[in-house]
Amino acid sequence: MDNNKKLAELLFPGVDKTPEDFEAVYPPRELPEGARVTRFAPSPTGYLHIGGLFGALVDVLTAHSTGGVAYLRIEDTDKKREIEDGVSAIISGFNYFGVDFDEGVTGFGTEKGAYGPYTQSHRAEIYHAVAKRLVENGLAYPCFCTSDELSQLRDRQESEGALIRGYFGKWAKCRNLSLEEIEKNLAEGKPWVLRLRSSGSEDKRIVFDDVIRGKIEMPENIIDEVLLKSDGIPTYHFAHTCDDHYMRTTHVIRAEEWISSVPKHIELFRACGFRLPKYAHTPQVLKTDEETGDKRKLSKRKDPEAAVSYFVERGIPKESVLEYLLTLINSTFEDWRRANPKEDISKFPFNLKKMSSSGCLFDLVKLNDVSKNVISLMSAKQVYDNIAEWAKVYDPEFYEIFTADPAFSTEAVNIDRENPKPRKDIAKWSEVKEYFSYLYTPLYTPDYSLPDNISKLDAAEIAEKYSGVFSLDDDKDEWFAKIKEMCEPLGFTPNVKEYKKNPDGFKGHVGDVSTVIRIALTSRRNTPDLYSIMKLLGADEIKSRLAQAIESWK
Ligand code: GLU
Numbered sequence: 310m311d312n313n314k315k316l317a318e319l320l321f322p323g324v325d326k327t328p329e330d331f332e333a334v335y336p337p338r339e340l341p342e343g344a345r346v347t348r349f350a351p352s353p354t355g356y357l358h359i360g361g362l363f364g365a366l367v368d369v370l371t372a373h374s375t376g377g378v379a380y381l382r383i384e385d386t387d388k389k390r391e392i393e394d395g396v397s398a399i400i401s402g403f404n405y406f407g408v409d410f411d412e413g414v415t416g417f418g419t420e421k422g423a424y425g426p427y428t429q430s431h432r433a434e435i436y437h438a439v440a441k442r443l444v445e446n447g448l449a450y451p452c453f454c455t456s457d458e459l460s461q462l463r464d465r466q467e468s469e470g471a472l473i474r475g476y477f478g479k480w481a482k483c484r485n486l487s488l489e490e491i492e493k494n495l496a497e498g499k500p501w502v503l504r505l506r507s508s509g510s511e512d513k514r515i516v517f518d519d520v521i522r523g524k525i526e527m528p529e530n531i532i533d534e535v536l537l538k539s540d541g542i543p544t545y546h547f548a549h550t551c552d553d554h555y556m557r558t559t560h561v562i563r564a565e566e567w568i569s570s571v572p573k574h575i576e577l578f579r580a581c582g583f584r585l586p587k588y589a590h591t592p593q594v595l596k597t598d599e600e601t602g603d604k605r606k607l608s609k610r611k612d613p614e615a616a617v618s619y620f621v622e623r624g625i626p627k628e629s630v631l632e633y634l635l636t637l638i639n640s641t642f643e644d645w646r647r648a649n650p651k652e653d654i655s656k657f658p659f660n661l662k663k664m665s666s667s668g669c670l671f672d673l674v675k676l677n678d679v680s681k682n683v684i685s686l687m688s689a690k691q692v693y694d695n696i697a698e699w700a701k702v703y704d705p706e707f708y709e710i711f712t713a714d715p716a717f718s719t720e721a722v723n724i725d726r727e728n729p730k731p732r733k734d735i736a737k738w739s740e741v742k743e744y745f746s747y748l749y750t751p752l753y754t755p756d757y758s759l760p761d762n763i764s765k766l767d768a769a770e771i772a773e774k775y776s777g778v779f780s781l782d783d784d785k786d787e788w789f790a791k792i793k794e795m796c797e798p799l800g801f802t803p804n805v806k807e808y809k810k811n812p813d814g815f816k817g818h819v820g821d822v823s824t825v826i827r828i829a830l831t832s833r834r835n836t837p838d839l840y841s842i843m844k845l846l847g848a849d850e851i852k853s854r855l856a857q858a859i860e861s862w863k
Contacts, residue, residue: 312488317444319488319495320451320503326438328581335424335555344377346559349410350384350549353395357402357617359607359671360564360594363634365408367591368562370638370659372411377559381413382552383428386542396428402617406627424556429548436543439551439581440503440536448508448580449536451501452476452483453494475532477507484533503537507576515572520560520589522568522666530572546573554583562661565590589661594637595668607671614673624699624738628687629680636679637669650686677736685731689723692735696722699738707742710749720845721748724837732837747831748845755854756832757861763821769862770799771825776855781848785840796822829858 338346347368351361365381372379381403383396396417403410412422420427443449454462459476466474484506486494494501509529516526536547543551553561568590578585595604596612607615614620620630635642635654645657684692693715700708711718722741725732735744746752759768778791793803800816802808808818827839830851836842843851 313445313447316450316488316491317441319492320444320501321437321441324434324437324441326434328439328442331435331438331555335557338378338557340378341376343375344559345371345375346377346557347372347379347562348382348413348553348556348558349379350382350552350563351399352384352387353399355395355398356609357399358609358615359617359619359634360615361399362402362406362408362617362630363594363638363669364562364564364591365403365410366631366634367589367638367661367664369408369410370655370657371560371562371589371661373655374657374659378411380422380424380427380556381410381415382556383414384545384548385428385430386545386548402621405621406617406631427556429543429552432548432552433541435551435555436537436548437541440543440547443505443536443580444503446580448506449503450484450486450506450533451491451494452481452504452533452535453486453499453501454482458482473511473531476504477531477533478511481533500539502535502539504533505536505577505580507531507533508580509572509576515575517571517575517588519568520562520587520661521592521664522590525568525571527569527572530576532573534573534577536577546570546577550574550577550581550583553586554578554581558586560589560661561586562589562591565593589664590666591664592666593668594671596671604668604670606668614671622703624696624703624740625676625680625736626683626695626738629676629683629736632683633676633679636675637671639663640665680736681733684735685726685733687726689719689726692722692726693719696738696741700742703739704742707752710751711741717748717845720841721745724841724845734837747833747836748842754832755857755861757828757858759828759862760821760824760834762817763825765862767799767816768825768828769859771795771822772829772855772859772862774799775826775829776852776859779843779851781844781851788840788843792822792826793819830854 338344340346349361349365349368351357369379371377381400383399385395394417396414400414400416412420412424413427414420426432440449454476462476462480462482463474466480471480481504483504507530509531511528511531513529514526515529516524519525534546535544537543549561552558571588574588575585594607596607596614597603598605609615617630620627631654632646635646635657639657639659641660641663642657649656687695696718697708697712700711722745735741742752746754757768759765774795775792778795779788780791783791795801796803796819799822801822802815802818805818805820808815823839824834827833827836830839830846831842846854
């Protein structure tokens, strides 16, 4: 037995499975030509970042637009970052947004798919089999350096002004330990980590083709990277190499902060004898800092909107968030949407190559506009159901009021909806309570303040007159004709044009008369179609509100 084999046996005595065994367990996938296999691989932090949702959408769209597979892998090798229920929060975030992975973790302790386990902490035997093989091939070695020794190494590199810092070459104390020395250290029970024996060279460069960014050239890796920590748990670098290989990932799509690690990863894939996947590094999700005006990464600490729960709690529909993210993901999305206003986003012909490589600015104001548009295209039933579902959890008091008479509330949300030019004024479900407060007695607090150009006396007169003439049997034309008819005797013009010709000759125009009626009935200067609102309020309520308004203006 050669020394490497002996060393491998010494380090991994119980490991009897080989990389070939796992090749057989996880054979290449039978997928059509060109199908892409992607993965979303979060750490279980108990928090789904909007950038994570963005990345996951890119994964799913890439896979599904090519007839491939997208799966969810939980990367829990960094135990320090793990928090209880860390997985469930991520999964429920994806469930809420309807992001559907074909395989992988489906909940805490549950998963689906033939390439699992999909949680890294359950894959130790795979990592150890590959690690053992690397040692057998002389491509990895145990390092016994203590943290003190490593910090001395850093100090020395600093004082000598070493251009490249880290554990490599002449600095790598354990790189050339003899088998006897290693045996002795092990016998003494010294803790060890497993390091890659890098074959990189300081003056060589590697070039790789990032699917989003094109050709990227970087110095080769020369660092003897840690593969297994002293507790046998792999580092991210090593775990993702094994996982992306045995899960047969074709496209590693991940955040741009990983670009600098690519040389390491390329060396690792080669050392393990694995075929290199394609890499695509997605742009960061940025925001404009309110104080400095500079663009910066959305921060979990500073920006509440970094967590997807922000949108859920405020009742910003998932459709709006997804729609907006798609506009950030592909510049061609908006054209496609104009041409296909009703199509599901899963039909969008997504192209990874059309992604911008610079950061995407996540702007809540734009999201608001997108959301108004998205909601305006929903049916009354959809809107009713969404509001009820949201309110049940986040505003139970409103839920009771809103759902007490479903037919009434459905009619309410149907005002100015389901027509070719729907009204675009609701952006989130949490706005609805205030928006429609005048339709629900328990929510209604009258406010009869008038615009400056209308006197209380005139307002009272208008309301009084109107109380005598309105009829809910009128159709919309008759309804408006009656308001116009009231104008002249009260000193207002029945149309705006006439008033503009001679503004000093009149108190105002039909718009002012309508405003008074609107304020009397809803306490608002601006509402959706007043005729429809009156139908919902009913004659008795209209009469009583007009009387109250008159009382307050007299
Ligand atoms: N677990 C890594 C992270 O959360 C994922 C990186 C990758 O997608 O490869 O950043």
